[in-house]
Amino acid sequence: MKRESFDITYIRKFAPRRFDCFDFIPSVGASGGILVLWNSAIFTGTVLDKQSFGMTVSFSSVHNNDVWKLTTVYGPCDEPARTNFINWFRDHDIDDLDNWIFLGDFNFYRSLSNRNKPGGNLSDTLVFNDAIGHLGLVELPLKGRAFTWSNMQSNPLLEQLDWFFTSPNWTLDFPNTEVLPMAKITSDHIPCKITIKIFKDTKGKSIPLLRTFG
Ligand SMILES: *[C@@H]1O[C@H](CO)[C@@H](O)[C@H](O)[C@H]1NC(C)=O
Numbered sequence: 001m002k003r004e005s006f007d008i009t010y011i012r013k014f015a016p017r018r019f020d021c022f023d024f025i026p027s028v029g030a031s032g033g034i035l036v037l038w039n040s041a042i043f044t045g046t047v048l049d050k051q052s053f054g055m056t057v058s059f060s061s062v063h064n065n066d067v068w069k070l071t072t073v074y075g076p077c078d079e080p081a082r083t084n085f086i087n088w089f090r091d092h093d094i095d096d097l098d099n100w101i102f103l104g105d106f107n108f109y110r111s112l113s114n115r116n117k118p119g120g121n122l123s124d125t126l127v128f129n130d131a132i133g134h135l136g137l138v139e140l141p142l143k144g145r146a147f148t149w150s151n152m153q154s155n156p157l158l159e160q161l162d163w164f165f166t167s168p169n170w171t172l173d174f175p176n177t178e179v180l181p182m183a184k185i186t187s188d189h190i191p192c193k194i195t196i197k198i199f200k201d202t203k204g205k206s207i208p209l210l211r212t213f214g
Pocket residue numbers: 096097098099169172173
C-alpha cells in the first residue's frame with residue numbers, strides 16, 4: 001500500500017463502513033506496506049505473524065466457526081531482506097487440515113516466461129519454486145493475464161510478480177476459488193480479486209462469500 005500508517009478516518013475514504021477491523025505493516029520509503037481489512041460481523045481476525053514483508057491473519061467465521069489463514073506478502077527487492085523473506089516464506093508450517101491462502105507481490109517469478117523480454121534470473125526461479133514445492137502449495141492461476149507488473153516505460157518490461165497459492169486442503173474445501181485481474185488504476189501492479197464461491201442459491205447460482213483484493 002506504500003503508506004507509513006493507516007487510521008480508520010483514512011480507511012473510510014475508500015472502504016465501506018462494514019470493514020471495521022484492520023491491521024497493517026508500514027511501508028519503508030517507497031516500498032512495502034500491507035493493509036488487511038475485514039468485516040467483524042463475518043470473521044473474527046487474529047494476527048498471528050507480522051514481519052516487514054508479510055503478515056498472517058487467522059480468520060474464524062462467526063457463522064460456522066470455519067477457520068482459515070491468510071498470509072499476504074510484499075517481497076523486498078534488495079538483499080539481505082530478499083533472502084530473509086524467502087526463508088521466512090519457506091519455513092511456514094502448514095498442517096494437512098489448514099485452509100491457508102498466500103498471496104501478494106512476491107517480487108519473484110516462477111519461470112523466465114513470466115517476463116515479456118529475454119534475460120531474467122534462472123537461479124531466482126529455482127529459489128522461489130523450491131520454497132513453493134517445499135510448502136506443497138497449489139498455485140491459483142490468474143485468469144486471462146500473463147503479467148501483473150509493468151516498469152511503466154514505453155516498450156515496457158512486463159512480469160508476473162504477484163502470486164496466489166493455497167494449501168492442498170483449501171482446494172478440497174473451496175474448489176471454486178478464482179483470481180481475476182481488475183482494471184488497472186494507478187499502480188505499476190494490476191489489482192486482483194479473489195472470489196471464493198462456496199454455496200449455491202435456490203436457482204443454483206454460486207454466491208461469492210468472500211472477496212480478497214491483493
Ligand atoms: C481439510 O480440513 C478440514 C478441516 O478444516 C478437515 O475436516 C478435512 O479432513 C481436511 N481434508 C483433508 C484431505 O485433510
